[in-house]
Amino acid sequence: MSLLPVAFEDRMKLTLGNEWNAFTQALQTTAPTSIRINPFKNHVAAGEQVPWSTFGVYLSERPKFTLDPVFHAGAYYVQEASSMFLEQAFRQATDLTKKLRVLDVSAAPGGKSTHILSLLNNESLLVANEVIRSRATILAENIQKWGCSNAIVTNNDPEDFTRLGGFFDVVVVDAPCSGEGLFRKDPEAMKEWSPENVDLCGKRQRRILADVWPALKQDGILIYSTCTYNRFENEETLQWLREQQDAESIELKTETGWGIDHVVENGIHGYHFYPHKVKGEGFFLSVIRKKDEAQEPNLKARKGLNTPSKKIEEELKTWTTLNDPKFFTWNETAFAISGSIYKETAFLLDHLKFVQAGTALATIKHDKLIPEHAAALAIHLNRDNFQQLEVPEDDALKYLRKEAMLAQADKKGYTLITNRGIPLGWVNALDSRMNNLYPKEWRIRMAG
Numbered sequence: 001m002s003l004l005p006v007a008f009e010d011r012m013k014l015t016l017g018n019e020w021n022a023f024t025q026a027l028q029t030t031a032p033t034s035i036r037i038n039p040f041k042n043h044v045a046a047g048e049q050v051p052w053s054t055f056g057v058y059l060s061e062r063p064k065f066t067l068d069p070v071f072h073a074g075a076y077y078v079q080e081a082s083s084m085f086l087e088q089a090f091r092q093a094t095d096l097t098k099k100l101r102v103l104d105v106s107a108a109p110g111g112k113s114t115h116i117l118s119l120l121n122n123e124s125l126l127v128a129n130e131v132i133r134s135r136a137t138i139l140a141e142n143i144q145k146w147g148c149s150n151a152i153v154t155n156n157d158p159e160d161f162t163r164l165g166g167f168f169d170v171v172v173v174d175a176p177c178s179g180e181g182l183f184r185k186d187p188e189a190m191k192e193w194s195p196e197n198v199d200l201c202g203k204r205q206r207r208i209l210a211d212v213w214p215a216l217k218q219d220g221i222l223i224y225s226t227c228t229y230n231r232f233e234n235e236e237t238l239q240w241l242r243e244q245q246d247a248e249s250i251e252l253k254t255e256t257g258w259g260i261d262h263v264v265e266n267g268i269h270g271y272h273f274y275p276h277k278v279k280g281e282g283f284f285l286s287v288i289r290k291k292d293e294a295q296e297p298n299l300k301a302r303k304g305l306n307t308p309s310k311k312i313e314e315e316l317k318t319w320t321t322l323n324d325p326k327f328f329t330w331n332e333t334a335f336a337i338s339g340s341i342y343k344e345t346a347f348l349l350d351h352l353k354f355v356q357a358g359t360a361l362a363t364i365k366h367d368k369l370i371p372e373h374a375a376a377l378a379i380h381l382n383r384d385n386f387q388q389l390e391v392p393e394d395d396a397l398k399y400l401r402k403e404a405m406l407a408q409a410d411k412k413g414y415t416l417i418t419n420r421g422i423p424l425g426w427v428n429a430l431d432s433r434m435n436n437l438y439p440k441e442w443r444i445r446m447a448g
């Protein structure tokens with residue numbers, strides 16, 4: 001590892017005192033590899049469990065994830081372990097049995113969002129937002145792979161949420177930050193670090209919090225996190241918020257063996273993760289409850305969602321196992337969402353820039369349905385409705401590279417390709433060959 005920036009080193013020595021040497025030694029070691037299992041996709045992985053997450057597993061070595069077919073099917077998400085502490089904020093500060101409306105305002109590439117979807121019940125709604133368009137596309141891809149239909153992906157600036165006054169029960173701000181906690185894993189983060197950048201990030205974080213705060217209900221929960229250590233971007237940002245707003249910091253229970261530093265400063269409970277004390281990267285998280293009054297918006301949408309014809313709707317119903325499914329069309333694509341979030345979806349469509357909403361099931365062409373890739377990945381796809389072809393790993397990789405496969409389906413028609421029982425995507429089986437419908441832009445390019 002290259003030399004640490006001097007100003008960073010000076011500050012961290014003061015913060016860590018006699019732990020400084022242990023901290024720098026930890027930075028010389030290889031970052032642990034961890035994944036978070038998708039609880040809806042029937043995948044198992046052997047390894048030590050991440051103590052603060054039901055779904056987190058440490059792997060003893062880092063495999064070539066690209067060459068594991070089920071990785072592309074959303075069977076798990078590769079995520080460093082400290083950030084999985086978000087789960088404790090949800091479990092301890094919210095009621096997961098209730099219908100919750102959650103906003104993840106800076107969500108790309110989707111680590112926190114896919115984790116939140118694993119925790120929410122079917123009635124709940126996640127709005128996963130990302131301001132940078134290209135990153136919003138990656139976010140949408142990862143949400144599709146996770147397979148839940150109760151997520152909406154948007155591409156808005158945080159200030160666009162201000163006008164949704166009192167809509168959300170939970171707002172997650174996993175803020176863009178100076179990335180001090182990533183120096184071991186990502187040396188680029190160190191090159192970009194400077195005291196000026198810390199200052200810039202802190203100001204941006206304050207702006208984001210001020211923008212999204214009005215969108216939170218009274219008694220709603222704000223979960224704030226960064227992957228940086230300095231107080232200006234962490235405790236001081238939240239103190240700044242508390243000076244402007246009526247807000248209360250929430251304490252989370254942690255176990256001593258977890259190695260997390262719980263710091264209480266001016267009434268703010270902050271949870272700090274350092275690589276010499278936890279098996280993970282640098283991270284900070286804090287939970288705030290809104291005490292200010294906030295009026296819930298009237299959910300009346302100006303225009304409703306476009307709906308498909310009755311005939312198409314009847315056919316779409318056979319494609320999904322969703323409880324109370326509702327369908328809407330957008331251009332030529334038919335989407336499925338659960339009836340429990342239909343009103344919210346129509347309301348949000350009026351106010352936000354959508355990238356995707358629910359699950360894209362099919363394109364409607366001349367009254368025929370052509371399956372969308374997202375449908376193959378959806379956990380509520382009615383698989384009994386389609387021919388399925390289980391293929392071994394070699395053929396699965398051929399499929400994911402969009403090469404000709406060895407396997408051939410028995411019957412003609414749209415066929416679900418599976419590996420280890422997990423759907424990877426569609427082919428259209430013809431007489432003696434199969435048209436590979438895997439999205440071109442997602443295809444594996446890695447040799448091996």
Ligand code: SAM
Nearest residue numbers: 106107108109110111112131132135174175176
């Ligand atoms: N939550 C993500 C996850 O778990 O995968 C990681 C989010 S990353 C720490 C911060 C995100 O904030 C980035 O995707 C970045 O594009 C976005 N961002 C950058 N500037 C922003 C701004 N001014 N307002 C909101 N988000 C911003």
